[in-house]
Structures are given as structure tokens and as C-alpha cells.
Amino acid sequence: PTVSFSKDNSLVTATLPTGESITVLLYGATVISWKDSSSSEKLWLSSAAKLDGTKPVRGGIPLVFPVFGPPPPDHSQTSSLPQHGFARTSRWEFLGKSTSESSGTQQTGDLSVKLDFGLSSAADGLDPKAKDAWGYKFNLIYSVTLNRKDLTTSLVVTNDDDRPFDCQVLMHTYLKVNDITKVSISGLDNSSYIDKVDSASTKTQSGEIKIEGETDRVYTADGPVTVAEDGKTLYTVTRDNLSDVVVWNPWIEKAKGMGDFEPKDGYKEMLCVEPGSVGGWQTLEKGDAFEGAQTITLA
Numbered sequence: 001p002t003v004s005f006s007k008d009n010s011l012v013t014a015t016l017p018t019g020e021s022i023t024v025l026l027y028g029a030t031v032i033s034w035k036d037s038s039s040s041e042k043l044w045l046s047s048a049a050k051l052d053g054t055k056p057v058r059g060g061i062p063l064v065f066p067v068f069g070p071p072p073p074d075h076s077q078t079s080s081l082p083q084h085g086f087a088r089t090s091r092w093e094f095l096g097k098s099t100s101e102s103s104g105t106q107q108t109g110d111l112s113v114k115l116d117f118g119l120s121s122a123a124d125g126l127d128p129k130a131k132d133a134w135g136y137k138f139n140l141i142y143s144v145t146l147n148r149k150d151l152t153t154s155l156v157v158t159n160d161d162d163r164p165f166d167c168q169v170l171m172h173t174y175l176k177v178n179d180i181t182k183v184s185i186s187g188l189d190n191s192s193y194i195d196k197v198d199s200a201s202t203k204t205q206s207g208e209i210k211i212e213g214e215t216d217r218v219y220t221a222d223g224p225v226t227v228a229e230d231g232k233t234l235y236t237v238t239r240d241n242l243s244d245v246v247v248w249n250p251w252i253e254k255a256k257g258m259g260d261f262e263p264k265d266g267y268k269e270m271l272c273v274e275p276g277s278v279g280g281w282q283t284l285e286k287g288d289a290f291e292g293a294q295t296i297t298l299a
């Protein structure tokens with residue numbers, strides 16, 4: 001048995017012999033589909049998402065770099081960038097695939113596949129807006145690894161410039177759920193967070209998180225974050241070198257306001273759990289690299 005694989009001008013798809021699959025759009029190196037062995041989709045993707053490179057993808061796993069959210073006006077390096085930066089609006093290069101025997105908790109003999117993508121300051125695919133707004137020389141390598149029971153995405157940022165630069169990194173994962181009103185998120189108890197829907201005030205989480213309205217929070221926390229529905233675990237998100245986790249659900253009004261968010265009641269079927277390094281800045285000196293990763297494990 002082998003991993004089946006296909007690539008065209010816009011998409012790369014890999015399927016394990018056991019049936020699990022991933023599809024990555026070269027635009028943004030956005031993972032737009034992750035299915036388990038029974039073809040059940042794990043990522044939410046808006047039915048109105050633009051996949052033609054005219055807009056960041058609404059769903060899947062868009063990659064946020066080098067700034068999270070609207071650029072802070074007092075941070076001159078990033079202040080001219082679009083919200084969430086330019087990685088998600090650039091066309092990445094597919095660097096290759098590698099197949100290996102799964103590690104970790106998987107069964108011996110199971111295969112896994114890793115797809116590598118690259119984007120650099122010299123790339124043709126770089127969003128033209130980035131060239132003027134962020135003039136540093138950089139290199140990004142993004143690896144997407146599919147195991148039978150988990151998906152890992154890992155980003156390495158290298159400073160190829162003579163000057164230091166600051167950056168933030170985040171993996172904007174849209175997890176698919178069946179009914180958001182039955183979802184609870186654990187692992188963040190006692191963590192401090194910034195509540196973006198309450199004047200960015202700083203709060204402390206008490207107990208599990210339930211989503212009962214528009215939710216937009218930046219948590220700083222260690223350890224795994226678990227998403228359960230009706231008390232049954234769906235996903236466990238672990239992080240490597242990413243100190244923050246954004247929990248986002250637009251709820252009714254925000255979803256209505258987003259032209260590419262469909263169906264409008266789709267907010268009931270998604271939850272963003274976004275591992276990142278966004279609380280401050282990673283300052284990379286010439287030649288330095290930063291690596292961060294998330295692993296999403298299925299129950």
C-alpha cells in the first residue's frame with residue numbers, strides 16, 4: 001500500500017492507504033480539507049470561501065504571518081500590512097512530499113505523509129502588497145503532516161535579512177463541530193486571556209469554555225486544549241513553541257457581516273482554535289529561525 005497523491009496548479013492532495021486525506025491550496029498554503037478514514041471532514045470551510053486567490057480562505061487552516069489581527073499602529077514594521085499579514089494571501093511553492101511509517105500513538109505499519117511548502121521574499125507568488133509593506137528578506141517553510149489520527153502543521157520562519165525583524169505567527173484552524181451549543185473547550189482553566197469582544201480587557205478563565213455568543217479571545221496558556229461535544233472529545237490540540245491560543249466564533253451578527261461566510265448559520269458548525277505566538281513579537285536577528293507547530297489529534 002502507498003500514499004496516493006495528486007497535484008495541479010492550485011491544489012495538492014494526499015490520501016493514506018487507510019483512507020485519511022488532506023487537501024492543501026497553494027494559495028496561502030491553506031489546508032482546506034482533512035478527512036478521517038470514513039471520509040468525515042474535520043475542518044470547516046465556508047461554501048462561499050474564495051479559493052481562486054482573490055481573498056484569504058474562509059475556513060480550513062489559513063496561516064497568519066507576520067502580524068496577527070489588524071496591525072498595531074504603534075508597531076512601525078508591520079503597520080502597513082493587511083489584517084493577519086500576507087502568508088495567507090501569497091501563492092506558496094510546493095517543495096515535495098515524504099512518506100514514512102507513523103510515529104507516536106499510531107499503529108505500527110501505518111503510513112503517514114508530510115507535504116512541504118515554501119514562501120520567501122524572493123518568491124513570484126509573494127502577495128505584491130507585502131513587498132512594499134514589509135521589505136524584509138525572509139524564508140518560510142510550512143510542513144503539513146497527516147497521520148491516521150492526527151494532523152500536524154509546522155512553520156519555520158528564517159530571517160535572511162541583514163536587519164532584525166519582528167513577527168507573529170498563528171495557525172487559524174477552523175474546526176468542524178456538529179452543534180456549537182453542545183461544545184465545551186477545556187485545558188484553559190485559570191489561564192489569562194484578552195477578551196476582544198469586551199474592550200480587549202484582560203480576564204482569567206474559570207472552568208470550561210462554552211460558546212454562547214460572539215467569542216474572540218486570546219489565551220496565553222501551556223498544555224493541550226480539548227474540544228468536546230456532548231461530553232465526548234472531538235479534538236485535542238497540542239502546541240510546540242506557540243504560547244497563545246485564540247478561541248473564535250463569530251456568532252450570528254458577525255457571520256452575517258462576512259460576505260464569504262456561508263451558510264449564514266454555519267457559525268453553529270465551526271469553532272476556531274488558533275495556536276500562535278501573538279502576545280508579543282518574536283524578534284529574529286539576521287540568520288535566526290523560529291519554529292512553531294500544532295498537532296490536532298482525533299479522539
Ligand code: BG6
Nearest residue numbers: 056083084172196216246248274
Ligand atoms: C481571529 C481574530 O483570529 O480571526 C478575529 O481574533 C477575526 O478578531 C478572525 O475576526 C477572522 O479574521 P479574518 O481577517 O479572517 O476575517
